[in-house]
Amino acid sequence: MSHDHRPTPLPTTPSSTQPAFSTTRACVTFDGECVVDEATLSIAPGEFVAVLGENGAGKSTLIRALLGLVPLSHGNVRIHGTPVEGFRDWWRIGYVPQRLLATGAVPMSVREVVASARWGPASRFRLPRKANQESQRRALEAVGLWDRRDARLDTLSGGQQRRVLIARALATGADTFVLDEPTAGIDSESQERLAETLGALRDAGDTVLFVTHELGALADLATRAIVLGHGEHGSVRYDGPPRREELAHHHAWHHSNELGPIDPTPTLMEG
Amino acid sequence: MSLLSYDFMQRALIAAALIGVVAPLIGVFLVQRRLALLGDGMGHVALCGVGIAFLVGAAPVPTALVAAGVGAVVIEVIRARSRTAGDLALALIFYGGIAGGVLFTSLAGGKSSAALNQYLFGSLSTVAASDLVWLGVVALVVLGVLAIFGREIFVMALDPDVARTQGIRTTGMSMLLTVLAAMTVVIGMRTVGLLLVSAIMIVPIAAAQQLTRGFRTTAVVGVVVGEISAVLGLVVSFYLDVPPGPSIVFLSLALFAVCAAIALPLRRRHNRLAASPAPHSSARS
Numbered sequence: 001m002s003h004d005h006r007p008t009p010l011p012t013t014p015s016s017t018q019p020a021f022s023t024t025r026a027c028v029t030f031d032g033e034c035v036v037d038e039a040t041l042s043i044a045p046g047e048f049v050a051v052l053g054e055n056g057a058g059k060s061t062l063i064r065a066l067l068g069l070v071p072l073s074h075g076n077v078r079i080h081g082t083p084v085e086g087f088r089d090w091w092r093i094g095y096v097p098q099r100l101l102a103t104g105a106v107p108m109s110v111r112e113v114v115a116s117a118r119w120g121p122a123s124r125f126r127l128p129r130k131a132n133q134e135s136q137r138r139a140l141e142a143v144g145l146w147d148r149r150d151a152r153l154d155t156l157s158g159g160q161q162r163r164v165l166i167a168r169a170l171a172t173g174a175d176t177f178v179l180d181e182p183t184a185g186i187d188s189e190s191q192e193r194l195a196e197t198l199g200a201l202r203d204a205g206d207t208v209l210f211v212t213h214e215l216g217a218l219a220d221l222a223t224r225a226i227v228l229g230h231g232e233h234g235s236v237r238y239d240g241p242p243r244r245e246e247l248a249h250h251h252a253w254h255h256s257n258e259l260g261p262i263d264p265t266p267t268l269m270e271g
Numbered sequence: 272m273s274l275l276s277y278d279f280m281q282r283a284l285i286a287a288a289l290i291g292v293v294a295p296l297i298g299v300f301l302v303q304r305r306l307a308l309l310g311d312g313m314g315h316v317a318l319c320g321v322g323i324a325f326l327v328g329a330a331p332v333p334t335a336l337v338a339a340g341v342g343a344v345v346i347e348v349i350r351a352r353s354r355t356a357g358d359l360a361l362a363l364i365f366y367g368g369i370a371g372g373v374l375f376t377s378l379a380g381g382k383s384s385a386a387l388n389q390y391l392f393g394s395l396s397t398v399a400a401s402d403l404v405w406l407g408v409v410a411l412v413v414l415g416v417l418a419i420f421g422r423e424i425f426v427m428a429l430d431p432d433v434a435r436t437q438g439i440r441t442t443g444m445s446m447l448l449t450v451l452a453a454m455t456v457v458i459g460m461r462t463v464g465l466l467l468v469s470a471i472m473i474v475p476i477a478a479a480q481q482l483t484r485g486f487r488t489t490a491v492v493g494v495v496v497g498e499i500s501a502v503l504g505l506v507v508s509f510y511l512d513v514p515p516g517p518s519i520v521f522l523s524l525a526l527f528a529v530c531a532a533i534a535l536p537l538r539r540r541h542n543r544l545a546a547s548p549a550p551h552s553s554a555r556s
Contacts, residue, residue, distance in 0.1 A: 069432050090438035101430050106303040106476065108429075109485035116429060119422040120437040152484045155541075172437075 018081030020045050020176050020207040021066045025234075026075035028058070028065050035061045038234030039075075041226065043209060045175075048202045050219050050242060051211045053228035058235050059211040060098055060180050062228060066209075067095060067178060080176070090120060094169035098180035098211070100161045103154035110156070110164050111149040114139060117171040132171075139170035142197045144190065159185040166194065177201060179210040183218055192217045274509050282398040283462060283505055283515070289410045290459040290471060291501030295479075295493035296417055297455045298472030299486070300448055303428040309449065310469030312361055313456040315368035316342030318465045321390050322375030325383040331390070332405045335460060339453035342368065347446040393464035393516035395509060406458050413454050416447065424448050425486065462505065464516035471497055471523060478527035481534035496526050 021043045028036040036058040043049055051059050064070045066077055068084035077084040080092065094117075101113065114136045115128070140146040143163035145156075153161060166182055177198070183191050195217035198208055202221060212219055219242070227238035274280045301309055320338025324331040342364055350357030376387045389397050417424075427434040427444045434441050452472070459468035479492035504519030511518065 064432070067432075067436050069435060088438065090436060093436050095433060095436040097430060097432050099430070101433075102428070105305055106299055106486055106489050107480050107483050112486050113429065116422065116426050117437075119426050120439050121423070122438070124419055124423070150484060168433075178436075 017045075019043055019078070020047070020080060021209065022078045023066065024075050026062075026065055026077055027073045028061050028070055029073040030061075034073075036065060036228075036235050037230070039228075039236055040234075041236065041239065043207065043224075045207050046202070046205045047207055047209075048198075048221055048223045049209045050222035050225045051209065051228065052225055053237070057228040057230065059228055062235065063178055063180055063209065063211060067093065091118075091122060091172065092174050092176050094172040094174035094177045096162075096165045096169045096177075096179040096182050098184070100158065101153065101165065103161070107152045107154070109150050110140070110145060110153055111136065113153055113164055114149075114168050114171050117168045118173065135173060136167075136171045139167040142170055142193070143167045144193060157185075159187060159190065162186055163190060163194075166197075170197070174206075176207045177209070179208070181211055181213065183212055183214050183216060188216070194218060195221055274506065279396045279398065280509060282400065282403050283395050284502060285403060286398045286406055286458075287462045287501040287505045287515070287519070288498065289406055290455075290462055290468070291498035292494055293410050293413050293455050293458055294468070294472040295475040295497040296490055297413065297448075297452050298476045298497075299490045299493055300421075300424055300428060301452060301472060302476045302480075303425075303486070304448070306452075307473050308469070309361075310452055310456060310472045312346070312365040312368070313339050313343060313449075313453045314460070314465040314468050315365045315372070317368070317453070317456050317460060318372030318390065319368040319375070320372075321387070321460070321465070322372040322379070325379035325386070326375045330401070332402050332457060332461075336405075336409065336454065336457045338368075339456055340450055343449040343453040344446065347442075347449050351442050351445070389464075389514075390460055391464050391466045391516075392514040393460075393462045393467070393519070395505070395515055398461045402461055406461070409454050409458050413451050413458070416451060420444065420447055462501070462515055463519050464514065467516040467520045470520040471501060474520065474523040474527055475500065478523065478530040481527075481530040482537075496523060496530075500526060 019042045021041065023039050023041045026036060026039045027034060039062060051063065053059050061070060065072060066079070066084075068077065068079075068087065079087045080089065082088075115132070117136075117139075118132055137146060140149055143166050145160060145163055145167060148156065148160070153164060156164065162182065162185055166179070169177060169179070179198075182194060186194065191214075198210075198218065199221050201208055202223075210218065222242045224240065225238065225242040226236060228235050229237040231237050275284075298307075298310070301307055317335040317339040319342075320335035321331045323329070323338065324334035346357070346361055346364060349360040373387065376383045386397075423434070423439045424444050424447065426437060426439055427441045431441045434444070455472065456465065456468050459465075459471060463471050475493040475496035476489060478496045479489045483489040483492055500519050500523035504522040505515045507522065508515040508518040
């Protein structure tokens, strides 16, 4: 897919040379237990970063902290150069949460969920624009769900609902994407399609940061891997190019059997 | 129609028409957030406001509005801190509301106790012209705020984390929704009554979602069901000489039963269709 889901070219902001995300000695503590410890990271615009690590290594917590969704007990986080508490350019962010959306209380259509991607303070007094509908169509086509656009969300399978979430993030028109386990529960054909879609984002210069358990087509695209764990020197156990021997050393994938199809041979790293 | 020749019926019908539109539009968000019983609690708190109004001789509608508004803010502040404490606090405030309402009304003496019944279950004959102005203004405010903030409330109810990454202030939106529910309760207290006003928020949505596939259509069908129930229920109560609240709610429940009866065979057919082919085949284009 080409990267034309975005209706208008993005304005170049003064902060475009700033890191998309940067943290300085960030710590997140839940009930006195350190989940993310001393994480110092800088992710440049245009990077395609895989966040790996065992269950409980703090992967989700780290990216939630990057988005300001969990409070830090120490350190700081900046998005595009702005401290996360003061960050206002949320239109730049497309987020796919790990948890599926709450469904079943009131029916909602796939299209409504995707349309909601651009609803926020900035669009408060604005009427829906035609360009947005076009980006919604492209986003749903990119995940292969355009023909289910009028279906009730809760009639879709878990994997399909996750694809709706991904389409929602694509339809934001963002330039910085954060995806928490985007491949969980998704069949291999859809995973390849997803890799293709996110690859197009990378080629267009967007920043993509994703958490994954699975070393499939998506992880092959990564230009950088961050492996989390609990070590003496903080949560970041490895940060660098996705090389086979480095990641094997850090046991990046030996545990994850519960999340869908797993290729038994790691295909992520080509030296 | 002969009943339109009565001024009080004209006013009651206008009041019913207002609540028939506004209540389901708030209710659809309450159901989505799984707060279907919040309206009930707001009704109890508003009752306390009515009791205070009797006691001090103030106008019941604005006093109830203030009481319900304050209650809404307190509930949201407590809930923002702790979900379990919020649940308990909700219960305490609700009990306090209804106990206070009856207590203050009884202390006020005179005809107040008889009047209390009219606020609990609605009344045809007591919608004053000044009330109507209040109800109209409040209804306009609720609709206006929904038009501006409804989409953000929708995203918040969908997923608070996602909403925050779109720059939406989720605690603020949650507060806003609860305050709107409190205002809606006050709009409905004259015609449907404070004990049953929550039903006209929730039951039309429950009826609508039997038949709909989208949020927007659920809201629209809910308004149609709410409007039919409110206006027709009022007419029925005129002829049967019963309080309007119970007849309005009974009618909406009947409409729910009709919608559910229509939906049942549709859903069975849908399930059969969904079960037969490979579940993913339709997703590929």
